[in-house]
Amino acid sequence: MMRIVDAQQAAIAALGRAGDWLDATQRIAAWREVRAAATDRLDLDRRAAVSPNASSAQHSATDELTAAAMEVVHRVATDPGRLTRAWADEQIGELGEEVYTELVGVVAIASVIDRFHDATGATRPDLPDPEPGQPSRVRPADVGDIGAWVSQTTGPARANVSRTLSLVPVTNDTWRDLVDSHYSRGAEFMSAVWDRTLSRPQIELLAARTTVLNECFY
Amino acid sequence: MSSDALGATIDLDRVVDREYVGEIGLPHGDVLLAFVNAVHLGEPTLSDVRHDLTAAVGEVGLLEAAATIAVFNGLVRVADGTGIQLDVGLDEFSHDDRARLGIDRFAGAANTTARTRSGVPPATIGELFG
Numbered sequence: 001m002m003r004i005v006d007a008q009q010a011a012i013a014a015l016g017r018a019g020d021w022l023d024a025t026q027r028i029a030a031w032r033e034v035r036a037a038a039t040d041r042l043d044l045d046r047r048a049a050v051s052p053n054a055s056s057a058q059h060s061a062t063d064e065l066t067a068a069a070m071e072v073v074h075r076v077a078t079d080p081g082r083l084t085r086a087w088a089d090e091q092i093g094e095l096g097e098e099v100y101t102e103l104v105g106v107v108a109i110a111s112v113i114d115r116f117h118d119a120t121g122a123t124r125p126d127l128p129d130p131e132p133g134q135p136s137r138v139r140p141a142d143v144g145d146i147g148a149w150v151s152q153t154t155g156p157a158r159a160n161v162s163r164t165l166s167l168v169p170v171t172n173d174t175w176r177d178l179v180d181s182h183y184s185r186g187a188e189f190m191s192a193v194w195d196r197t198l199s200r201p202q203i204e205l206l207a208a209r210t211t212v213l214n215e216c217f218y
Numbered sequence: 219m220s221s222d223a224l225g226a227t228i229d230l231d232r233v234v235d236r237e238y239v240g241e242i243g244l245p246h247g248d249v250l251l252a253f254v255n256a257v258h259l260g261e262p263t264l265s266d267v268r269h270d271l272t273a274a275v276g277e278v279g280l281l282e283a284a285a286t287i288a289v290f291n292g293l294v295r296v297a298d299g300t301g302i303q304l305d306v307g308l309d310e311f312s313h314d315d316r317a318r319l320g321i322d323r324f325a326g327a328a329n330t331t332a333r334t335r336s337g338v339p340p341a342t343i344g345e346l347f348g
Contacts, residue, residue: 004285072299080298082325088301104299108292115291119257119284121268148329149301160302161293175296182289197279198286201226201244205233206254206286212234213258216294217326218302 007181008116011109011174016128020168021099021137022106024130029064030073030103031110031127037077046075052082068094069103076107081215088149097150098139098167105171112178136170143167161218183207234319246274250283257287297326304330 015027022030037043042059046052052075059070072091075083092100117124143151143166153166165172180186183203185194194200211218228243239251253271256264272280304312309330316322 004281076295076299080295083298083301084325085301085329088299101300104296107299108295111295112288112292115257116284116288118260118264119253119268119287120281121265147303152300152302159308160305161297164296164300164302175292178292179289182285196282197275198282199244201228202246202250203282203286205228205242205244205247205250206283207290208233209236209251209254210258210287210290211294212236213255214291214294214298215324215326216298217321217324217329218294218297218304 003181003185004116007177008113011113011178012125012128014170014174015106015109017131018133018135019106020102020170021096021135022102023135024133026064026069027106028127028130029062030069030106033062033065033070033073034077034107034110035114035124037074040074040078043074043078047079052079053087066094069099072100072103073107076104077111081217085149092150101150101165102168102171105165105168105175108165109171109174109178112182116182138169140166140169230315230319234321246271249274253283254287257284258291301326301329 015031016024017027018024019027040059042055042057045055045057049055058067059074061067061070065073068091072095075087088100095103114124140153142153142155144154146152146154146160146163148160148164151167152160153163155163165175183189188194192200194203196203198206226244228247232238232240232242236255239255240248242248242251244250249267249270252263252267255261256267261267268280271283275283303309316327321327
């Protein structure tokens with residue numbers, strides 16, 4: 001269990017530091033918006049509509065996040081199952097694929113942290129104070145078009161879900177540590193029988209129902 | 219439709235029925251489904267369901283369940299947010315089951331069916347997730 005707690009603490013701290021292309025204040029602001037999205041009127045209306053494009057209303061920019069960044073954060077947080085290529089292309093055109101991908105990663109990491117606390121009944125952690133520092137601004141050399149909406153690692157022998165955030169390595173390191181500690185646990189993933197309190201079929205049942213509730217095809 | 223997993227026969231139709239909570243073919247499957255639904259929907263019953271789950275699988279089991287639900291809420295967002303395609307081998311292997319279970323109706327299916335697939339199919343699960 002300490003691996004989970006340690007990874008959560010590391011992820012909270014990481015969102016309080018500069019990342020790949022976003023500074024600390026922007027990453028914390030994105031996390032704040034993830035929380036706000038749960039009760040945001042526009043997000044609730046979109047979620048209830050037959051099409052999320054039914055409303056022409058838009059999220060306004062804040063001091064830290066542009067309107068496009070706000071759109072990405074709120075839509076990925078509240079309605080990920082109905083995102084489309086056209087929508088993503090529009091946001092990527094405004095933000096660039098690196099910033100777009102980092103925002104997706106920050107939303108995912110924040111979602112893991114908050115959902116874990118909600119599930120266990122613990123109080124959600126306070127947002128971290130921003131640490132000084134600049135984004136790394138490193139675009140990996142080994143990324144390209146493998147059919148996703150954003151560039152990803154091009155090596156053939158890796159699942160697409162394992163390279164979703166490979167365009168933003170700083171954010172990806174935090175993300176992969178969460179996945180490994182909360183689910184896959186290194187080499188144990190290859191075994192049909194897991195050395196845990198819950199059996200592998202029980203864990204996969206939770207995983208499958210979670211993906212269904214989020215209408216995730218992958 | 220059912221699936222055999224380590225000796226247990228799991229009713230997949232009920233797994234993908236988002237409103238179904240009950241017997242599924244696994245020990246404590248009913249309370250596990252109640253828990254994941256209560257967490258996702260923020261239901262007022264969450265506290266009671268959490269208590270039931272703890273009684274069934276213990277504190278560590280509860281934490282493992284919470285960790286799984288949490289991380290898959292992240293996984294669906296990175297998968298759908300970056301528009302990844304279903305991997306070639308997995309796409310072919312799951313084709314009939316996806317259609318049968320209605321998973322192909324999810325919006326994200328368009329990422330795989332409408333675009334040219336690339337890459338070499340992995341030969342093993344280890345290659346897929348290693």
